[in-house]
Amino acid sequence: MRRDMVDTTVDAIATTMSAAVYHGPRDVRLEQRAVPAPGPGEVLVRVTAAGICGTDSAEWAHGPLLVPHDESGLVEPLVLGHEFVGTVAALGDGVELPVGSTVVCGAGISCGTCVMCRAGRTNLCRSYHSLGLQDDGALAQYVVAPAEILYDVSDLGLSDDTLAMAQPMAVAVHAVRRSGLHAGQDAVVVGVGGIGAFLTHVAASTGARVLALDLDPDRLDLATRLGATDTVQASDRPLVEILAELGYEPEVFFEVSGSRRGLDSVLAAAQPGAVIVPVGLQKLPLELDLSRFTLGELTLVGTVAHVFRNDIPEAVRLLAARAATDGWDDIASLVLPLRDLVQEGLEPLADGSSPQIKTLVDPWIDRARPADHALTA
Template sequence: MDALVCVEPGRLELAQRPVPEAPRPGWVLVDVAYVGICGTDYHIYEGKHPFLAYPRVMGHEISGRVAAPGDGVALQVGQPVIVNPYLACGHCVACRQDKPNACVAIEVLGVHRDGAMAEQVLVPESNLYPAGDLSLREAATVEFLAIGAHAVRRAQPWAGARALVIGAGPIGLGTALFARIAGLDVTLLDTSAERLAFAREELGFATIDGSADVPAVVAARTDGESFDFVFDATGNAQSMQGAFAYVAHGGTLVLVSVVKDAIAFSDPEFHKREMSVVGSRNATREDFEHVVRSLREGLVPVAKLLTHETTLGGAIADLPRWAATRAGLVKALVKVGG
């Protein structure tokens, strides 16, 4: 079968890979339809991912159709499905608490093992959710939107609260959309004028220019009280540290993205606010199902988010170009099957 392989940093090849073996009981062979390109994929291509062995078939934002179900699987051949790419062990301390997204031995498709930038992928049935009447293009957005939905759920927000989302990339936009669905009054902060214009003009969010005097603007926007909920989706240590200052007394900071660096903060400022700091990692079935319901109800303007599309062969040129300059790019899809 055809597969797009990142042979080494900066080098992509369209290669022939063996078709996956017939699925064992409880597993399913999936014909891949669409794969979203994530920031993780760009980092893999650029050699910036800290825990990756090359060569690697990328791709973890996946939609497809059941090709061959293993014994005991209820899904039917041809059924459209959404793939949860987080393969958990099922018995570690996190899994026992129903938190497979934080599994001690987690394997993510396209990162720890080969992913879905290939014609077929083998997945446990427990990681497949029926797409129902969603189009396969829409179904390929569920995973990245679930990251934001999970971050909002982790915050335990209340309707009417003021929320600041820092970072207007795809994950930040997804977080902002699901914060709005949860009833929050959402503002987006970024240093990119293009991203802010998209968030403001296409999605209807209030915005703050990160190159301005942000503390002064935050104070003016919140009557000096700061934001009840702050979500940092930048993947930037300096931004994550700065986010502490924008949280109201009694408020919550959710760190959506992750960095290798140590994060430092002022303990007196942290304590006087009695603020909560929450980590958010991946997503669970509950978040995937919330996203699917929201898409069906028309609460997510998914057509505006899907700005670019390519093929496995076309991605050899397109992915490096998009990694170098993302002007006009929100979310790109790779069309594999149909």
């Protein structure tokens, strides 16, 4: 939705709103809730577009996982949604953001005082929690967020549908930043769905040569458009043979599929000195030959979420750069209303049949609409 079509004045705020509320596994309900009021240091945001991801679909299909629950699995009803853009509708005490400004949100909330926060690693805060997972999120018409995790993007000329992808792009930015990948190096990305697509783009933007692997030929075509130098359809053929044939000597491997097969192929192909980043979560524990890591000086790098101060601005910059050339319709082409969230959004994500890399939701519409990624200025 274009921002010039949205009434963002304080007087336009209703007393109730539509929200997608999580009650437990396979139980997300569209409900009417009171519009929340911002406290000190907080902002009421009128949500203009929100994204859903594998975390949301996993909560719906198999949860509660990250959503707080008791030993029996009982949850306090919670509004989902941690990827969003919106306009500032009202301010709590001590906040100076202009009402009506457009903001993207990092979603993760940190204390600012623990050892990790003091080191700038706010994603590892000892009391880290997130909108849409531990606190009410943005699959609703309004959400309250701390001002310190809102980034003003009013003057960039990007559409709300494009800006709604800032948070997942920031996750990819953080993973690449953690890896140390830079221009002149070779990188391998295993899995080009969801975060893997964004990660392919971020890795290529460093100037590295990027090889992308996936089972789906359409995703490999997408990887090429996102900047991958080479693509290969995943098969039983050993990755080490593929690398030798293409002349790659990867310094960095990103395993994004979360499959044991994908990780095994990376571990087998990694040469001494390589960095391995398991972005996708493995479903089962596994044994590693640590002597090989020691003797080969292999580096295993964890990555989780993002650091708002560093990664959100870079994510927005990357979104803007491609919006000005190729656009983002190949990532998100359709925007859903809240009422279609489960049937057309969470369920297809959970069973692997989603037709889009990124599913977006507009909480103000009654029927699906084409995504708008056109520049607005």
